Amino acid sequence: MTSDVKDVAARRVDRLMPDLVTLSRDLHRHPETAWEETRAAAWVAERLSSYGYAVTPSYLGLPTALHARIGDGPLRIGVCVEYDALPGLGHACGHNLIAAMSTGCAGALARVADDLGLTVEVYGTPAEEGGGGKIELLERGAFTGLALAMMAHPAPVDVAEARPYAVSHSALTFRGRAAHAAAYPEDGVNAADAFTVAQVAIGLLRQQLPDSVRVHGIVTQAGEAPNAIPETARGRWYVRAESLAELADIEPRIWRCFEAGALATGCELDITPESKPYAEFRTDGSALASYVANAERLGRRFDTSGRAARMNRASTDMGNVSQVVPAIHPYVGIDSLPAVNHQAEFAAHTLGPAAERALHDAAVALAWTAIDRARQGGRR
Secondary structure, three states, rough: HHHHHHHHHHHHHHHHHHHHHHHHHHHHOOOOOOOOOHHHHHHHHHHHHHOOOEEOHHHOOOOEEEEEOOOOOEEEEEEEEEEEEEEEOEEEOHHHHHHHHHHHHHHHHHHHHHHHHHHEEEEEEEEOOEEEEEHHHHHHOOOOOOEEOOOOOEOOOEEOOOOEEEEEEEEEEEEOOOOOOOOOOHHHHOHHHHHHHHHHHHHHHHHHHHOEEEEEEEEEEEEEEEEEEOOEEEEEEEEOOOOOOHHHHHHHHHHHHHHHHHHHHOOOOEEEEEEOOOOOOOOOOHHHHHHHHHHOOOOEEOOOOOOHHHHHOOOOHHHHOOOOOOOOOEEEOOOOOOOOOOHHHHHHHOOOHHHHHHHHHHHHHHHHHHHHHHHHOOOO
């Protein structure tokens, strides 16, 4: 019976492919950044409704979140949809494909949910790129009680296990005092210099940081005119670590570097979190083994090289979901090398034959993994 149900699910994805490809292309053509995914959420909701799902828009008070549900079985499977784009880079992380993959998986499961005793729940999760949409949903009661939460993420090659860093996202502002840079420089307090001091301090600190830590950021504003001492300077910084525990230990050392910039220049410093910290990922081994077997049945081949091992280290708020319910987050290859995630060239690779094959295979493999969990009676 399992094989028959899987065949039904696969055929359903086959039939949906033209519409799923259209969804992916439309999202790619109209990228929307964190918390602004109005069209994306509506397009996904329209499709889920057409598959028979009861759709709740503006889920739990978040305007671009959604929840969709079908079936009334005791075993609850969650499928996560991401659809936000990167500022300036569009869908260079491939969320247009994630939305289509997860929507396709949901369409397949809609056909077999009653036969398997499933309740399938789809979560449209905004602002994965730094805004922590899933964390906001978690804190409002989403995801609780799921037997499995799952999604797949585009990458250059297939990698089975997600091992993302925990990460914090912070906005930093130095405030000094403006003055004429030539006539009255002694009357100024240079906010741009404060960032320079802080970045030098971070650069020197890196020698003493563990290999598992990453610190990186950008200065988004550092003055308005060359002949005026910058009164205000702003930036955005990420601190990554192996776990939330390590992150909590490392962060104060990083913030002291910014405090050094404030102290040296006489500026005031403000550090504001942009979201709650993202957690490391806790993979459900049984579900991942099912996904790997299902993907290999479809002809996927998983890369275990050193380069591939680095591709699964990007941070995600799906890590926070995995701390609460069983979860998987495999990576599906789109044959993009040498282009990698967060490059414009990667965004281009999220369209075309290889991307469409990845869309199909991930949708089917995820649906089959849910079927496996159902046939196991929810056992892990």
